[in-house]
Structures are given as structure tokens and as C-alpha cells.
Amino acid sequence: RKEVEQDPGPFNVPEGATVAFNCTYSNSASQSFFWYRQDCRKEPKLLMSVYSSGNEDGRFTAQLNRASQYISLLIRDSKLSDSATYLCVVTTDKLIFGTGTRLQVFP
Amino acid sequence: GAGVSQSPSNKVTEKGKDVELRCDPISGHTALYWYRQSLGQGLEFLIYFQGNSAPDKSGLPSDRFSAERTGGSVSTLTIQRTQQEDSAVYLCASSLAGGWGNQPQHFGDGTRLSIL
Numbered sequence: 001r002k003e004v005e006q007d008p009g010p011f012n013v014p015e016g017a018t019v020a021f022n023c024t025y026s027n028s029a030s031q032s033f034f035w036y037r038q039d040c041r042k043e044p045k046l047l048m049s050v051y052s053s054g055n056e057d058g059r060f061t062a063q064l065n066r067a068s069q070y071i072s073l074l075i076r077d078s079k080l081s082d083s084a085t086y087l088c089v090v091t092t093d094k095l096i097f098g099t100g101t102r103l104q105v106f107p
Numbered sequence: 108g109a110g111v112s113q114s115p116s117n118k119v120t121e122k123g124k125d126v127e128l129r130c131d132p133i134s135g136h137t138a139l140y141w142y143r144q145s146l147g148q149g150l151e152f153l154i155y156f157q158g159n160s161a162p163d164k165s166g167l168p169s170d171r172f173s174a175e176r177t178g179g180s181v182s183t184l185t186i187q188r189t190q191q192e193d194s195a196v197y198l199c200a201s202s203l204a205g206g207w208g209n210q211p212q213h214f215g216d217g218t219r220l221s222i223l
Contacts, residue, residue, distance in 0.1 A: 034211060043198055043214035044198075044214055046213070049211065087150070095152060096152075
């Protein structure tokens, strides 16, 4: 089993839609959690950290469920510019990246 | 510049040659990380530096790969006797503090390595 698993997608959604991604991790001792965004042929960029209490940044909401060992990212009112790959990242004794979920927002 | 700088941005070389990739982290960042991303794959961790020492080299795929960091700043990743499977984008990241804690990593643009 992979340490961090994501549905690779692609998720194809219309502008204005709400879309949610889940990510599961295998190590219950994982300490920190992040969502990164990666555009095609570009480096990953930090989107947001994920806190136990859940956190929101504009149209983006991140949730952590330690009991079930999953992290979620919710994007509301999708924009064309949200099209990218979203990487779930978990730290244990190292940083582990999921393989990413591809999102394509269409007009 | 203010970000992580990597050079060269692209490198094409023949199988069997040695290559050296350079990373200049954000000033003041003590931790530096090397990753690679092969076509269609996720990010693969290679090595992590805290200052000039590398507490975690577990991701280096073979003894053809080595890395060093001097002065707590610039790092070089060297691949000897390159093979075609080494073709990938090599990404460097730095963070303010060491370890794998809450400090987010800032990535460079990467070096796209192609082995012919």
C-alpha cells in the first residue's frame, strides 16, 4: 500500500462547480499535512497547510480526519485557473507526496 | 532573486556522461531537499540537508547519485555514468527550518534532464 494515496482523476468540472479531493495516508504517526498545486511542467507550489480543526482560504477548504487518516480539499466556485494537479503531502520522518489529482475546469 | 534558483534549467547529455545540477536556496533557509519527478510519476524524494549535513540520504536511487552542500547554502547533485532512466525533472526545495515539520517547502523551477 502506498504511504499517501490519491485518486489520480482527472476530475472534469464546469466553471462554478464545487469539487472535493480526498487523500489517505497510512502512517498514523504522520505529523503535518499540506496541499500543493502543480501546473503542467511546473514546480509544485504550496496551496495551504491542513490543520486538525480544518481551515479555509477563500474558496478553498481543507479538512483533516486523523481517526480515518484522510485529508480533503474542497474547492468552491471553480475557476478555469484552478485547472492543475493537486498534490497531497504528508510528513512522517520525511515528506511524502501523493501522485496528485488532476483537475480540469471547463467553460 | 528571492526564490530557489536551479541551474541549468535544461540539460541534454549522452548516456554514460556525468552531470552536475545546482541549487541555490532561499537566503536563510537551513533545510534543502532534492526530489525528482519522472514523466507521469509523483515526486520522489532523494536527499535532505540540514545545514551542510545530510541526515537522510535514503532516497538516492544508487551509488551513482551523490550530493553535497557547502556553506549551508548552495547544493550540487551529481549523477555519474548517467543512464536513460535518470531522465526526469530534478527539483530542489528549501525551507526555513529543518526536519519534516510544519515548515512548508519552496521549490525551484527544476532542471529537466534528458539522457540520450
